[in-house]
Amino acid sequence: MTDLFAPEPVPTRVKRRRWPWVIVFTIVALLIAVAAAAFVYISHLSSLYDQAEKLPDSQVFPDPTTRPTVPAANPDATNILLLGSDTRGSMGKDVEDIRGQRSDTIMLVHIPSDRSGVQVTSIMRDNWVPIPGHGENKINAALAFGGVPLLVETIEDIVDVPIDHVAIVDFEGFKGLSEAVDGVTLNNAIAFSSNGHRYEQGQITVKGDDALNYVRARYPFTDGDYQRVRNQQAFVKGLVAKVISKDTLTNPARIADSVGAISKFLAVDSGLTSQVAAQLGLEMKDLRADDIQFLTSPTTGTGMIGDQSVVLPDWDGLRALSEALKNDTVPEYAATQK
Template identity: 35%
Template sequence: MDEHGEQEPTQRRSPLRRAGKLLLTLTLIALAFAGLAGGALVMLSDRLAGQVERFPDVFSELDPEQRPPQTPMVTFLLVGTDSRAGRPTTGAAAPGTEFTPGSQRSDVVMLAQVNADGSRAGVVSLPRDSWVDVPGHGTTKLNAAYSLGGPGLLVHTVESLTKIRIDHFAVIDFSGFRALTDAVGGITVNVASPATTEGFRFHSGPNHLDGAAALAYVRQRKNLPGGDLARVQRQQSALRALLESAVSDGMLSDPLRTYRFLDTLTHWVSVDDTLTNSALRSLALDLRSLRPGNITFLTAPVSGLGQEDGQSVVYLDSRRAPRLWRALAAGNLEHYVRQFPDSRLGNSTR
C-alpha cells in the first residue's frame, strides 16, 4: 500500500530475456502464442495436451460453400470472456464446454494469423462494441454474437465481416489470464500517463505487474482517453508483454519452469476440437521460427463512436477496414502497415 492506501503494482523483476520457439495458445483475454524452446516441445506430451479442453462442433454448422476460401496462412479467432466468477469458466478446470446462451460475452476478440512459412504473424483486435451484422440476429454489437450463439456464431460473424477463413478457435477467461501472467513471473508494460483502477496505481513508464495488477490493467476503460479503444491497446500490450516474458531469459531452457508454465496454460485454455494433441505438436513445429518481434499488433480501423438503441457502439471504418481484411487474406499485412503506420501498436499505452 502507498501513502494513499492504494495498492501498488507488484514490483518483482523477472530476469527473462531470451527468445524461443512458439506454440499456439490464447493468453488474454488472450488470447495467442507462448514460446517454446526445443526441450519444451518434447514436454508437450499427451498428458499436457490432453488437459486442453475442446469445444465441440465449432465449425460444423457453417456452410462450407459460403465460407471464405482456404489460404496457406493459419488464422485463429482468439477470445477472452468477461466472466469474473470465482470459479473457472474456460479450460480443464471449468464445469464443461457446453455453451449456455447469455452466460458470457466476448470481452476480447482478436484475429491472429501466421504466414505460410511460419516466420511472421499478425494480431488484429476487433473492438467488442463494433456495430456489425450478426447472422440471424440483425445488426448489433460484436460481443453479442458469442452470447447469442457461442463460438460457432462468433466465427460466422467474423468470417462474414472480414471475408477471412478462420481455422481455429481458442478462449480463456480473466482467471486464466491472471494465472498465466503469474506463471511467467509477471509482465512489464509501458504506461504513458499515471492511472488508477481497482485499487492499483500505474505510474508513467515501465510497470512490472503480477496477475492481479495485470488483470486490472486490461480491464480499465473508465478515465482513459478513448474508453474501450484504449482498453483494446492495453489488451494487446499485455499480450505482447506476456509473450516476451514467456520466451525470454532461460525460462524455457529450464525444464521445471517450462513444465509448470505449460501445465498452467493447458489447464486454462479451451480450443476447438480440430486441435487434437498431434495437431498441437505439429503446430508447434510449424511455428518454431516465429519470434515475438515478428508479430505485428494492430486494431481494426474505426471511423467513430456512437449510440445505437441506447448503447455505446464503435463504427468500423468502411473504407479502411476492407483494405485491412484484403491484406490479411493475401497474407500481406506488412503492406497495410506501410500504408497506415499509425495502426500498429506503439511502445506505450494510455
C-alpha cells in the same frame, strides 16, 4: 631362472582397445537416457495441454456452406480466433460459460504461410456490424444470439477469410500465466489506477491479480475500450516476449508451469490438438517478440445507435484488411494505418 608356470602378461594394447568401446556405449546410453527423458517431458507437456477443454465443431464453427473459401494466394496461412472471457473461473463443461457480455476480448491471429511472423488484430466488442440472421448489432452480441459459431460467421463475413481454429481463454488464465513466468514486463502508455491497483506510465511489470486487473481495466480511460484494447495488446506482447525468452525456454519447469497455468482456463476447437500446436510452434521456432505485430480493426470512432454507445467500423479499411489477410500482406497494410 624363468618361471615357466607364471601367467603371461596381458598386452596393454588389448586394454587400450576396450576404452573406445566403453566410451561409445556410455555415450549411447546417455543419449538413450536423454531421449527417454525428453519423451517423458514432451508427453508431460502434452498431457498438461490436453487438460484444455476440447469443443466439438458444432459449438465452434458455422455451417460449412456459409464459410469463405481458402485464399488461393496463401493456402497454408493459419487464422486463429482468440476470445478472452471474464467468467472468473475455470472453463465449465461447455462453451456456454463464455456467452454473452462476459466475452470481452476478440483477437484474430494471422500466421502467414511462410511463418515469418504473427499479426494480431483486435476487434473491439462494440463494433456495430451485421450479424447473420439478426440484423445489425454490437459484434459481441453474436455470442448471445448464437454462441461462438455465429461470432465466427460474423467475423468471416467481414474479413472474408476462413477461421481455422478457435481458442477461448478465461482472464484468470492470464493471471496464472503471469505468475508462472514470474511477471510480465510491458510498456504502459497511460498511468492509471483501478480497483486499488496503480500503474505508472512507462515500463512496468505485472503479475497475478495486478496483471488480471490490468487487462480488465476499462473505466479509467476517456476512450474506454480503445485504451483497454491497447493495454491488452501491450500485455500479450510482453507475455509473448517473456514466454519465448531465453530465461523461459531454458527452464523446463517454467515451461511446464506455463502450460499448466493456462490449460485449465482454456477451451479450443477439437482440431487444435497438442500435436497441431506443437507443429505450429516448431514452424515458428525462430520467432522473436518483434516479429509479432498488433493492430486494431479500422474504425471511424464512436457514435450512438438508439440508446447504445457503439464503435463505428471503417468499411473501406476493413476491405483493405481483408485483402491483406488473403494475400499475406498484413504488415504492408498496417504500415498504411499509422
